[in-house]
Every structure is written in structure tokens, then in C-alpha cells.
Amino acid sequence: MQKKRILFLGETYRADAITWMNGLKEFGDFEIVTWELQTQSTGISRLKRLVELSKSFLTIRSIAKKFNADMVIAERTTSYGFLAALSGIKPIAIAQQGITDLWPENSLLYPFKKIIQNYAFKKSDLIHAWGPVMATHMQNSGVNMNKVMILPKGINLDFFEYRDNSNELIIKAIVTRSLLPEYKHDVILKAFAIxxxxxxxxxxxxxxxxxxxxxxxxxxxxxxxxxxxxxxxRINNNDLPKLLQKSNIYISMPTTEGVSASLFEAMACGCFPVVTNLPGNKSWITQKKNGILIESENTKKLAEEIIWAFRNSEVRQKAVLENRKFVEENANYAINMKKIADKYHQLINQKSD
Structure with a gap:
């Protein structure tokens, strides 16, 4: 029997995209072909990206016809979601990556992005909300919630194994976010200077x-x-669990957050999370129960909470055990990707009926 074919529209270098595609191959036996925009969505390049986007739908249709795709999936609800909606392929699954995907909010292109996002929402057969915070935005946008699947892709729990380091005699903290301005590493360094x-x-x-x-x-x-x-x-991905397992506190201070696989990885490996007080994190973290939530860019408060977390070892010991159990029950890659792959097969079979 011939494998079902999926056209993936998105940035294939991103870890989230790789996880998504690998899961579909492993648990759905799909064949996947990819296409992505070549212009980065930063600064003046955003305008160039818009021009590229406007010229791309004919290319997408040509690839879809040549590949004879059974389904198209898109990494975002804006650019790639819009192209998926124009591809001529059914069914369509799109995924919201951030709280809204409409970023930055002060962009001149914001109204245009909202229009193409609403079009993608309307035309799609399945919309992925990797967490509850994304589903809230969809509901506020008037999306048909029957089309929404609220489920994170999850992480490989055989790879990110648990180790309890709550009895360490010193603070062994770790940050695993890209060294970009929005992740506020400078705030973290200044906290540790305190x-x-x-x-x-x-x-x-x-x-x-x-x-x-x-x-x-x-x-x-x-x-x-x-x-x-x-x-x-940059490290080999195989080395990341080892570094997490040697650490006892995980820190992440972004100014915006959707669903963070990095947080799940840290929770799985036994790190106590100290993260920004954002809706995306509040879906998983309860204050001073299984982690700490603080306002972004508050250096003094961050230092105080790191000290509090380290000195309250009993809280950390209980929290890391609860967090491992939570990830096993809610963010298990093998379980969640199987559910996603099965849903895709269901949609494809419904189209064939």
C-alpha cells in the first residue's frame, strides 16, 4: 500500500518542525516533502518576505501537483497557513506557533497578517493549538473550535530521562534558549551577578x-x-539531556511565549523551572508549587527567586517529581504524535470517502 503524502510548509531547520515531521514519519508512516520561504521575517526583510509570499502560491500549487500530496500542513497560521489555504490541497492542517502568530503587534503589516490568518482559519480542516493559551486566541478570533486540536507535540521521554539533583550543594542553573534579544539573557546574567x-x-x-x-x-x-x-x-542535540540532568534550576525569561518544548525538556529531566509570568507558562506552572513565575526584566526579583528556590529544597524535590509525572501524562511525544498522525489519516480517509 502506497504511503500517504504530506506537503509541509514551514521552516525545516526549526527543532519544532523537525519534531513534528519525524513524529509523522514514525507514527503515521507518512512521506513528507517540504517547502519554505527563503526570506527571513526580520527588519526590512519583512517587506521582501511579503513580496516572496505573494509570488509563492503558484510554486506551491506546482509542487502539490507534482508530489500528488494527500494533505498539506503549515507551520504557522499566517504566512504558511495562508499558502496552505491557497494550495488547492485538502485536507489542510495549520499550527499556531505563538500566542497569536500576529507578531510584532506594532507592525505595519499587523492588519494584513490578521486578514490572512482569518482566511487560513476559515479554510483549514484542522488547527493545532500546542497549548491552551493558543486555543484562547483562536476562540477570541471566532474560530470554529470543533476544528481545534489542543495538544502539544510532546518530547521524547526516553531521550530526556529524569534525574533528581535537588540535593546539590550549589546552584547549578541552565538556560537553553537561543541567544536572541527576546530571551533576555542579560537579565539572567545580572541576576547571577547579585x-x-x-x-x-x-x-x-x-x-x-x-x-x-x-x-x-x-x-x-x-x-x-x-x-x-x-x-x-551550539551543541549536538544528544548532549542536551546530559546538561539538563546535571542542573537543578532551569531559567527562561522571554518577553513572549507560546508552548515551550524547552520547558518540557527541563521538567522531564528534573530541573526546577523559574520562568516568565506569561500565559503560555501559566498553563503548566503553578506559583511556588511546581515552579516559579516572575515578571520579565526584573533582575532583583529573579535573583531573589533563584535563591528562594535553592534554599527550599523540599519544595524543589516535590516539584521535580510532580513535573516529571505531568510531562509523562501530558507531553509524551510517542503518545501525542500518534494521536496527531491518526487524526491526519482520519482526515485523509474522510476526503476519499
């Missing part, structure tokens, strides 16, 4: 790379914490 001034021992591991890497290394020297901070740069 710990240094209070003679509180710590090790901070900063995983990944990005345009802020050089300036963050310079900042760590200015703050005189460079001997306590390890910048790993």
Missing part, C-alpha cells in the same frame, strides 16, 4: 548560540561572573 555579590556559589550553563553571544560573554566579564558561566555554543 548572587555573586552575596557570595552564593553557583554554576550557570548557557546553551545555544545567536546574535547576542558575543555581547553576553562581554557582559559576564563586566559583571565578574565569567568564571561561573559556561557558554556552550
Amino acid at each position: 548572587l555573586k555579590m552575596q557570595n552564593i556559589p553557583f554554576e550557570l550553563t548557557v546553551v545555544g548560540d545567536g546574535i547576542m553571544q558575543k555581547s553576553l560573554k562581554l557582559l559576564s566579564k563586566e559583571l565578574q561572573i565569567e568564571n561561573n558561566v559556561i557558554f556552550t555554543g
